[in-house]
Amino acid sequence: MDVSASAHAAALWVGLHLVLLLALSVLVVRQRRKHRVTLGDGGVPALAQASRAFGNATEYVPSAMVAVAVLALVGAPTVLIHVIGFVLLVGRVLHAVGLSRSGGASALRAIGVLATWLAFIAAAVALLFYAIP
Template structure:
């Protein structure tokens, strides 16, 4: 069986990442309404950036949560799941913020991707260690 504390850690990070997706999606919806755009970005740079910030988050969050779930299944400690989850979440928040800046690439965007990749590397390494 798996560690209930680790499962709760996973649930926390899943919930926080879903909230982030909702916030990023809400920004897209607000910009679509403001610029009266039903589909696509109509060439509005701010909307294009908001869509990519949401899309990028959606592309990374699902697989990473799957990896964190795999850590739960191999009985990794909750502290490891919290560490990777927090690092990844910080990266996604910074990236989303950086994507909203007018000067690109924004510092938040670059730092966010660095933290995201660091979390992903830590996740992969942890999975390999727990499989050995």
């Protein structure tokens, strides 16, 4: 079976984003164990922040990874898949770090959201481009 370079690129970014989700999940579990909270955030700011960092990533990453996979299926250039995957990963990491440092507004959170949105826009435009025969 011949697997295209685009599929390999998509596999890389899906794999890296799964590692990110796992890492964020582990941070939530660590906070739960530390503060002995089994459900919700127990009013513990650090747990609430860790939970939101994980939750926010799970709100964005799955749909973006579907977009990356579909771009690979339609034979989009490998560089496009790498750019979208990279920008999204950087955005999600920056957002998570910013949120873990403060529950309020922060430059890292803002940059993270902006990078995430740029990745989404690039993916959407590319998908629409490839949708037109």
